[in-house]
Amino acid sequence: MSESERLFKLFSSVYCEDVKFMILEALSVREGTSMRELARTVGIHHKNLSKYLEELSGKGALESFEVNPRMRVYRLSRECEFLRGFFKQVRSQRPAPRGYRQSLRSTGDRSMGTRVRSPRP
Numbered sequence: 001m002s003e004s005e006r007l008f009k010l011f012s013s014v015y016c017e018d019v020k021f022m023i024l025e026a027l028s029v030r031e032g033t034s035m036r037e038l039a040r041t042v043g044i045h046h047k048n049l050s051k052y053l054e055e056l057s058g059k060g061a062l063e064s065f066e067v068n069p070r071m072r073v074y075r076l077s078r079e080c081e082f083l084r085g086f087f088k089q090v091r092s093q094r095p096a097p098r099g100y101r102q103s104l105r106s107t108g109d110r111s112m113g114t115r116v117r118s119p120r121p
Helices: 003-015 019-029 035-042 046-058 083-093
Strands: 062-068 071-076
Touching: 019 035, 019 046, 019 071, 019 083, 035 046, 035 071, 046 062
Parallel strands: none
Antiparallel strands: 062 071
16 A cells, blocks of 8 residues: 555545535535535534534635525535545545435435525516
């Protein structure tokens, strides 16, 4: 096993149950996700999720945009697009953490979960 493979294995085993790690992984699978959908995927209440989203957005890892006055959608920032490949490798090498949706274990299906609806007229 190479040095980078050992480092990757250590990183994924240490951080796999961290909420921010799970948020980034969920967003690596799906292009844009609402807070409620992301909370269901990660397995925490959407009110608790907001502090993690703010922190990750503040660090430049996430982008968000308003779909309508009551809904904001989140995605990985352009600077963090490389994480898609990283998390694909993580998903292939470990079981999903407790409370984590099995749908993220797919090979990158971007159609998981509910779709974000357009604003009503």
